[in-house]
Amino acid sequence: MAQEIRALFKDEAHEQETMPKNHQKRFLKKLDAALPVEKPKFNWLKIAASIVVLLGMSFGAYNFFKQDMPVPNNVVTQSVETKTLGDVSPGLKKVEDYYLASINFELSKIEYTPETKELFDGYVVQLEELDKEYKRLSVELTQSGPSELTVNALIDNLKFRLSLLYRLRAQLKELNASETKVGEGLQSI
Template identity: 30%
Template sequence: MKQDIRDLFREDEVSNHKLPKHHRQEFYEKLKASRPQRKSGLKMNYILKIAAIAVLFIAMAFTVFKMANKTVANEIVNESSLEHQIESIEKEYLASIDKEWGKFVAVANDEKLVKRYKDKLDDLDADYQEISKQFKADNNNILVIEALVDNLKTRLQLLKDIQQHINLLNQKTEQYETINI
């Protein structure tokens, strides 16, 4: 039963049947109608979602920026107030040290004694300058601040001890002078 397929279509009534002239146009119209409609442009719903996301992003960025500025401003205020306190303490101690040194130089008669104490004070001042550099590098370190204050206290105490020693010497000389008179 071998048969040629072409022969089957030749004898078929459908193959001899002619299509109407507008058949092609009607086919295209039906095809377009059966396709899902494509909506042009963005839906309003999507536009509102995008706008809401943009507003949230801007609000969060503004909040973070504002908080960062407050933090930086607080750090600057804290550092500057601490530095001002250290500077005021330093000025008070240095004024007292200069006052005591002036008294010592005015009362002291021995140049060797003045030179010896001047060398000690110069050594303490050099140490103070070194500690001061450390403070500028790390001004939040409490140990450095304590070392600054201790150095100033040591210098002032040294001068007060010298002054007391000279007062004792002067009292002894006055006692000897009164006995000789």
């Protein structure tokens, strides 16, 4: 049987077809026509993006490695250390700490959602104004010394901030409750 296979291959070797001339060239030409290779184009958008990235990285590196510039002699830097209620008396320190802790606790409990953003932002603006006033009163306390009016104004400021947060929390609860009722009403329909 091994002899027969060898004989078949010998006979086929003589009958083997040959490729026509220029077959490879014609094949490559047809391939190029079917799948043309585009030459890279000069794209201005890529250059502009590279420049933007380069500028951004340069700016970031500048800020990162920037050393503090020396302050000219004619400019006086003034760091005013303001007094707080705790500096006036230990009893007032307890009052101040109580209100500040309560304010921070209330702020941490408030749940911010996109639906309540406008309401929340309005209260934040009011709280920022009260914080500015508190700082101004602290500077006044430092400069003119403790007076009954200044101390009472500082305590009233803290009370007002805390009451604003209580009011905000109550309005958020009402808003969430009304949204829940509306949602339940829509589900029953």
